[in-house]
Amino acid sequence: MGTVVDDAASVEFHAFFERHHAELARLAHLLTGEADAADDLAADALLALWHRWDRVRAADHPVAYARGVVANLARTRIRSAVRERRRIALFWSHREERTENPDVAGVVDVREALRRLPFRKRACVVLRHAFDLSEKDTALALGVSVGTVKSQTSKGMAELQRLLGSREAPQRMRAALAARTGEAGGKDR
Numbered sequence: 367m368g369t370v371v372d373d374a375a376s377v378e379f380h381a382f383f384e385r386h387h388a389e390l391a392r393l394a395h396l397l398t399g400e401a402d403a404a405d406d407l408a409a410d411a412l413l414a415l416w417h418r419w420d421r422v423r424a425a426d427h428p429v430a431y432a433r434g435v436v437a438n439l440a441r442t443r444i445r446s447a448v449r450e451r452r453r454i455a456l457f458w459s460h461r462e463e464r465t466e467n468p469d470v471a472g473v474v475d476v477r478e479a480l481r482r483l484p485f486r487k488r489a490c491v492v493l494r495h496a497f498d499l500s501e502k503d504t505a506l507a508l509g510v511s512v513g514t515v516k517s518q519t520s521k522g523m524a525e526l527q528r529l530l531g532s533r534e535a536p537q538r539m540r541a542a543l544a545a546r547t548g549e550a551g552g553k554d555r
Contacts, residue, residue: 379419383412386429390436397440407443411435453507479529486510487522494519 387408394411395404414435415422425431480488486508493504494515504519505512 375419375423378423379416382415382428382432386432387412389429390432393433393436394440397437398443400443403443407436407439411439414439449509453509475530476526479526482529483522483525486514487518487525490515490518491522491526495523 390411391404391408394407395401398404398407411432415432422428422431480492483491489508490504493499493507494501499507501512501515501519504515508515510518
């Protein structure tokens with residue numbers, strides 16, 4: 367059961383929402399350039415405002431406060447999109463390398479062993495050994511620390527060696543992942 371203060375705050379917030387939602391959504395659209403995300407961003411901002419409604423309604427300019435929240439959420443969204451684009455560019459920047467006459471059985475074995483690794487270990491191993499990324503570039507691509515890349519790669523390689531029964535797992539994996547069966551040309555590794 368709500369109190370009179372809670373009910374008054376709820377009515378006041380509802381009125382604020384009705385008056386300013388469209389304006390905040392338009393601001394989000396203009397800041398991000400994403401029409402589809404604008405309503406979501408405005409809704410997220412208004413939810414954040416509701417959680418701090420006592421502070422917002424005590425502010426000298428509640429609408430300015432709301433615009434600031436939208437701007438901060440838009441900035442976060444843009445930064446996230448930029449990081450994602452960088453990760454994708456980093457991932458695809460290395461040209462595809464192919465191996466002539468790949469060891470198909472080896473390719474199948476390595477890929478099956480990789481599927482058995484947890485995602486983060488698999489991603490670290492693949493980016494480090496198949497794509498020859500540095501620890502720093504791998505960390506950037508995955509959004510983790512360099513230390514995490516080092517430990518996950520080491521643990522992943524140890525697990526691959528156990529699964530493949532070979533001390534030559536890094537070389538086998540590079541060759542297997544660089545191989546594109548059925549395609550001629552490329553570079554032997």
